[in-house]
Amino acid sequence: MVAARITVNGEETPISPAAPHTTALDFLRERGLTGTKEGCAEGECGACSVLVARPGVNKPTDWVAVNACLVPVAALDGQEIITSEGLATAGEPGTPPTLHPVQEEMAVRGGSQCGYCTPGFVCSMAAEYYRPNRCAHADPADGTDAEHGPNGFDLHALSGNLCRCTGYRPIRDAAFAVGVPTDEDPLAQRREQSPPAPVATEYTRDDRAFLRKGTLAETLRLLRERPDAVVVAGSTDWGVEVNIRSRRADCVVAIDRLPELRELRVESDHIEIGAALTLTEIERRLDGDVPLLAELFPQFASRLIRNSATLGGNLGTGSPIGDSPPVLLALEASVVLADADGEREVPLADYFTGYRQSVRRPGELIRALRIPRPLSPVVAFHKIAKRRFDDISSVAVAFALDIENGIVRTARIGLGGVAATPIRALTTEAALEGRPWAAQTVEAAARVLQAEGTPMNDHRASAGYRSAMLGQSLLKLYAQTTEAVSA
Numbered sequence: 001m002v003a004a005r006i007t008v009n010g011e012e013t014p015i016s017p018a019a020p021h022t023t024a025l026d027f028l029r030e031r032g033l034t035g036t037k038e039g040c041a042e043g044e045c046g047a048c049s050v051l052v053a054r055p056g057v058n059k060p061t062d063w064v065a066v067n068a069c070l071v072p073v074a075a076l077d078g079q080e081i082i083t084s085e086g087l088a089t090a091g092e093p094g095t096p097p098t099l100h101p102v103q104e105e106m107a108v109r110g111g112s113q114c115g116y117c118t119p120g121f122v123c124s125m126a127a128e129y130y131r132p133n134r135c136a137h138a139d140p141a142d143g144t145d146a147e148h149g150p151n152g153f154d155l156h157a158l159s160g161n162l163c164r165c166t167g168y169r170p171i172r173d174a175a176f177a178v179g180v181p182t183d184e185d186p187l188a189q190r191r192e193q194s195p196p197a198p199v200a201t202e203y204t205r206d207d208r209a210f211l212r213k214g215t216l217a218e219t220l221r222l223l224r225e226r227p228d229a230v231v232v233a234g235s236t237d238w239g240v241e242v243n244i245r246s247r248r249a250d251c252v253v254a255i256d257r258l259p260e261l262r263e264l265r266v267e268s269d270h271i272e273i274g275a276a277l278t279l280t281e282i283e284r285r286l287d288g289d290v291p292l293l294a295e296l297f298p299q300f301a302s303r304l305i306r307n308s309a310t311l312g313g314n315l316g317t318g319s320p321i322g323d324s325p326p327v328l329l330a331l332e333a334s335v336v337l338a339d340a341d342g343e344r345e346v347p348l349a350d351y352f353t354g355y356r357q358s359v360r361r362p363g364e365l366i367r368a369l370r371i372p373r374p375l376s377p378v379v380a381f382h383k384i385a386k387r388r389f390d391d392i393s394s395v396a397v398a399f400a401l402d403i404e405n406g407i408v409r410t411a412r413i414g415l416g417g418v419a420a421t422p423i424r425a426l427t428t429e430a431a432l433e434g435r436p437w438a439a440q441t442v443e444a445a446a447r448v449l450q451a452e453g454t455p456m457n458d459h460r461a462s463a464g465y466r467s468a469m470l471g472q473s474l475l476k477l478y479a480q481t482t483e484a485v486s487a
């Protein structure tokens with residue numbers, strides 16, 4: 001096996017002697033690439049953002065911005081990354097480098113004061129600069145809306161980057177001013193070739209190992225031999241455990257590049273989504289075909305996190321406040337579990353068995369999620385949190401309703417944050433089904449919904465607030481649907 005290595009700004013660098021848990025951030029900084037900063041070490045500030053060459057959605061390669069503080073450098077074995085230092089073009093000896101267009105706009109529009117956050121902003125901005133079809137979203141009529149520039153720049157690209165001193169207006173000005181990459185731009189050209197293929201990795205130091213196999217079958221055999229192994233996909237949860245809670249694993253097994261976990265198939269009777277596709281990949285590949293998922297994505301963390309986070313990881317944590325389970329419950333999804341003996345399919349409603357517990361056995365992986373079709377037409381995802389974006393839910397409610405001739409034929413409601421596990425609001429569903437979609441029914445059902453689950457008091461919200469938000473959520477859905485009908 002070839003020694004683990006990574007290409008940084010075009011230069012191949014061995015990963016050794018980093019420890020298997022060393023983050024890409026620490027690795028880069030130890031090699032003098034100190035443009036990549038540490039602000040929080042838990043995915044919240046974006047100061048550590050770097051670009052990774054990943055399989056593209058509309059071109060062979062996309063430049064994807066990720067949080068270098070969360071990803072172990074060993075997970076990037078064989079991969080290609082660009083840091084803020086690699087964006088500028090070196091000049092003749094003795095002359096300064098030519099700034100990259102996003103760096104130039106940040107500089108001339110006053111997008112940087114102390115500069116601590118700037119390299120991270122610049123990398124996130126560059127990823128959006130190179131997003132294929134960005135300009136297709138531009139509105140030539142009047143240019144900008146609150147979240148998109150006249151150049152098609154989607155401000156959500158910066159939702160994972162914080163700045164403490166400049167203020168966001170000049171940063172937004174810079175984002176909305178960037179043009180289109182030229183044909184000579186080497187990073188634009190790079191998109192036309194395939195990204196580096198995933199490589200099998202066996203990286204060990206001091207009795208600790210980071211392992212990546214090439215196929216699902218090999219991975220499942222390995223997990224049978226090493227039941228103690230920690231499985232890692234996007235590492236957005238695991239990275240926080242390593243950095244903030246100092247967790248170390250003797251053996252980490254990466255599954256994020258396994259082809260069998262990265263398929264997305266739209267069949268006549270169901271949609272199958274690979275557990276290791278990132279949320280950004282799913283969002284862009286489905287392109288609104290599952291409207292309830294389309295409502296979820298912008299409310300889930302930030303673009304930086306969504307560029308790595310997976311559905312398998314969101315279910316794998318078993319968290320009662322994960323945002324995808326309420327949505328997947330409302331969609332009546334099932335979980336495809338795989339181990340060395342084969343596969344089984346479990347309805348998500350039967351998957352969680354207790355606080356952070358599930359029916360998943362040791363050595364078993366989530367291979368995919370299956371969503372039955374046809375999809376219910378009336379959907380909504382209400383995430384109640386303290387901030388509009390990049391926050392953890394206090395309560396999350398997902399609705400999927402079939403309303404025919406004014407009568408609720410089926411109602412599926414998924415709840416998060418109101419019990420030890422994500423749950424279906426079965427009593428409320430029964431209170432709606434077969435009844436007219438009218439104020440009287442909805443008000444009665446909202447009172448039933450308020451009593452679902454066993455909400456707790458904690459630092460995010462009181463039990464009373466959580467219950468109140470459940471009822472309110474159904475009233476809001478009703479208002480939204482009646483507004484849509486009367487509009």
Ligand SMILES: Cc1cc2nc3c(=O)[nH]c(=O)nc-3n(C[C@H](O)[C@H](O)[C@H](O)COP(=O)(O)OP(=O)(O)OC[C@H]3O[C@@H](n4cnc5c(N)ncnc54)[C@H](O)[C@@H]3O)c2cc1C
Nearest residue numbers: 043233234235236237238301310312313314316322323366
């Ligand atoms: C700043 C920040 C903001 C966040 N915001 C949100 C948010 O708004 N909403 C939300 O729900 N979550 C949020 N999260 C949590 C996290 O991003 C999600 O849970 C994400 O989906 C985890 O996916 P991952 O691939 O990164 O998981 P990883 O960190 O790789 O793994 C998480 C766990 O799942 C297991 N696992 C991973 N894949 C599989 C698989 N295929 N089969 C079995 N087990 C598996 C791993 O063993 C591990 O225990 C946030 C995290 C951060 C750092």
Ligand code: FES
Nearest residue numbers: 039040041046069
């Ligand atoms: S250091 Fe804050 S997101 Fe990585």
Ligand code: FES
Nearest residue numbers: 113114115163164
């Ligand atoms: S320029 Fe100082 S934190 Fe952004």
